[in-house]
Amino acid sequence: METKKLLAVAAVSGGLLLSAPAAFAATPAEHAGNPKAYLRVMPTAARPGAKVVIRLGCEAASTRDLASPVLKIGALRRVGPQSDPAKAPAAAASAIVQPAKPGVYRVSFSCGGVDLTAKFTVLGERPQVAKVPSGAPQTGGGPAEHGPLAAAGAMGVLAVGGGGLVLARRSWRR
Amino acid sequence: MTTRFTSRRGVLITLVIALLAALAALALTLGGGPEPSSAQPPPARPVAVVPQPRSETRDAVAALPRSEPVSIDIPKIGARSSLVPLGLNPDNTIQVPPVTTPLQAGWYTYAPTPGEVGPAVVLGHVDGNHQKGIFFRLKELAAGDRVSIARQDGTTAVFEVTKVHQVPKKDFEAEGVYDDTAGPELRLITCGGVFDRSARNYVDNIVVYARLVQA
Numbered sequence: 001m002e003t004k005k006l007l008a009v010a011a012v013s014g015g016l017l018l019s020a021p022a023a024f025a026a027t028p029a030e031h032a033g034n035p036k037a038y039l040r041v042m043p044t045a046a047r048p049g050a051k052v053v054i055r056l057g058c059e060a061a062s063t064r065d066l067a068s069p070v071l072k073i074g075a076l077r078r079v080g081p082q083s084d085p086a087k088a089p090a091a092a093a094s095a096i097v098q099p100a101k102p103g104v105y106r107v108s109f110s111c112g113g114v115d116l117t118a119k120f121t122v123l124g125e126r127p128q129v130a131k132v133p134s135g136a137p138q139t140g141g142g143p144a145e146h147g148p149l150a151a152a153g154a155m156g157v158l159a160v161g162g163g164g165l166v167l168a169r170r171s172w173r174r
Numbered sequence: 175m176t177t178r179f180t181s182r183r184g185v186l187i188t189l190v191i192a193l194l195a196a197l198a199a200l201a202l203t204l205g206g207g208p209e210p211s212s213a214q215p216p217p218a219r220p221v222a223v224v225p226q227p228r229s230e231t232r233d234a235v236a237a238l239p240r241s242e243p244v245s246i247d248i249p250k251i252g253a254r255s256s257l258v259p260l261g262l263n264p265d266n267t268i269q270v271p272p273v274t275t276p277l278q279a280g281w282y283t284y285a286p287t288p289g290e291v292g293p294a295v296v297l298g299h300v301d302g303n304h305q306k307g308i309f310f311r312l313k314e315l316a317a318g319d320r321v322s323i324a325r326q327d328g329t330t331a332v333f334e335v336t337k338v339h340q341v342p343k344k345d346f347e348a349e350g351v352y353d354d355t356a357g358p359e360l361r362l363i364t365c366g367g368v369f370d371r372s373a374r375n376y377v378d379n380i381v382v383y384a385r386l387v388q389a
Contacts, residue, residue: 102354128292129352131284133268136346140365140376141273141302
């Protein structure tokens with residue numbers, strides 16, 4: 001019983017974590033019910049305070065409930081040709097990214113009773129590393145075996161040895 | 175008689191030459207013959223390093239407030255050092271501790287301090303001044319190993335290694351070492367791979383990734 005309870009708690013907390021913004025499931029922005037409908041946020045990631053543009057297309061008479069927990073969305077305005085049979089009539093709105101924990105959040109709207117969603121990523125207020133260095137760290141002076149001291153040592157042995165050879169030959173000649 | 179003398183001399187000369195060769199080889203070896211470790215093939219690494227979005231982990235430890243690090247201790251590889259502050263060179267590359275004191279490690283001051291949310295960065299030389307450096311054995315670390323960092327506020331941040339990467343220096347920027355993280359993390363960086371003698375430079379970096387587990 002106690003174990004079951006613990007498991008249930010674990011499952012619930014796991015579920016909560018999964019529903020956190022970072023674990024948002026990928027959702028297609030187009031919907032089968034409204035094949036030409038779409039929803040886009042540009043850019044797809046920004047820091048709080050940044051301005052982004054939401055663009056959507058919807059053939060249905062009603063476009064409602066454009067919303068996101070992290071975007072303060074301005075008025076929708078019609079953009080582009082509204083009667084092109086090949087395209088859904090488009091609308092756009094500008095939005096300001098609200099202060100929020102960095103992560104992936106939902107943007108959604110309803111097109112004639114069909115809900116469309118898109119993902120939007122809130123970046124940290126500032127990069128955690130304030131100044132990102134260029135290139136790679138140079139953290140090595142070189143292996144000791146290739147150092148000039150070792151080379152000098154080898155030369156020294158050769159020189160001394162060479163001298164010894166000459167002396168040895170001289171002594172044999174005597 | 176003459177023949178015998180000549181042949182004896184020949185043998186002697188041969189012996190002397192052989193001795194010389196042996197001594198020369200010995201000198202090279204004493205100068206620090208190829209370390210057995212540097213002869214090993216580089217550890218396996220991902221072919222393409224794609225920075226992955228890091229999600230919150232359930233057992234993450236609460237982050238610490240900002241406090242500058244004082245010293246580092248990695249028991250497994252016997253690495254202990256105080257930490258000097260490191261900034262940027264005029265060419266925007268990261269500063270490193272003086273190569274003449276290769277046992278000195280340092281921390282990057284433009285990154286979060288160890289224990290804060292984000293990637294804290296500690297650098298050390300693999301070698302320098304013809305000696306082994308503080309991070310000579312860094313590549314021996316593996317997932318699960320512990321790294322302790324003492325901080326000025328009296329706390330000690332304990333990190334657990336999550337992965338060790340060997341990254342070609344030309345690909346270092348794409349590795350995402352300095353990318354934002356969800357929790358308090360640590361990066362330990364040194365050099366590795368083959369030493370390019372003409373460029374007097376190692377071709378790879380060793381990067382150890384760790385996360386805070388105790389504070």
